[in-house]
Amino acid sequence: EAGVTQFPSHSVIEKGQTVTLRCDPISGHDNLYWYRRVMGKEIKFLLHFVKESKQDESGMPNNRFLAERTGGTYSTLKVQPAELEDSGVYFCASSQRGSSYEQYFGPGTRLTVT
Amino acid sequence: AQSVAQPEDQVNVAEGNPLTVKCTYSVSGNPYLFWYVQYPNRGLQFLLKYITGDNLVKGSYGFEAEFNKSQTSFHLKKPSALVSDSALYFCAVRDPEANTGFQKLVFGTGTRLLVSP
Numbered sequence: 001e002a003g004v005t006q007f008p009s010h011s012v013i014e015k016g017q018t019v020t021l022r023c024d025p026i027s028g029h030d031n032l033y034w035y036r037r038v039m040g041k042e043i044k045f046l047l048h049f050v051k052e053s054k055q056d057e058s059g060m061p062n063n064r065f066l067a068e069r070t071g072g073t074y075s076t077l078k079v080q081p082a083e084l085e086d087s088g089v090y091f092c093a094s095s096q097r098g099s100s101y102e103q104y105f106g107p108g109t110r111l112t113v114t
Numbered sequence: 115a116q117s118v119a120q121p122e123d124q125v126n127v128a129e130g131n132p133l134t135v136k137c138t139y140s141v142s143g144n145p146y147l148f149w150y151v152q153y154p155n156r157g158l159q160f161l162l163k164y165i166t167g168d169n170l171v172k173g174s175y176g177f178e179a180e181f182n183k184s185q186t187s188f189h190l191k192k193p194s195a196l197v198s199d200s201a202l203y204f205c206a207v208r209d210p211e212a213n214t215g216f217q218k219l220v221f222g223t224g225t226r227l228l229v230s231p
Binding site: 003004006031033035041042043044045048055056058059091093100102103104105106107108 | 118146148150155156157158159160163165204206217218219220221222223224
């Protein structure tokens, strides 16, 4: 069974540019999550999809971040325009439906905004 | 709001010795607790979880953790450390009884484990 995949693995962009991150969850997982780790600090929750619906987006930092999950399969996270403080590692995770299931994480996308 | 504390930035242990990585948590209800490990240039890998039942849970690679409700702790342990255990370890909590955000994980800042030969 393939794990969670993320693309790209690294992205370096200039302040003010746009970047789109992609996440492909484990097949059959209804739940999809985005997290971010900034400057070596704790990993922070951004948002949660159940299929194509946003269940919880309380962690999204501001309206420069837009997440979508059309069709309930893969998800994209767009940052527009990027700021220096957006640099960090963006993780995607997925889990089966049900409250006790663990989340499986992808390898992350390292975003550097210069 | 839920929170997790990992008081040690780094833990050093010699190969063959027992290891403990500490974690304490704060939630309003009964917690779901998790440990994840991150090896260099890799994603987070699930190690073990506590949902309910036996306070001692066993996970991958010989790791185990003990849930202690009175001390609000969930320390990760291994009887005999290996050099290959060197990695970054994250403790996380979910509050399944929260009105909102009951699915999200709240992580600690991570503890780097260095096992010397």
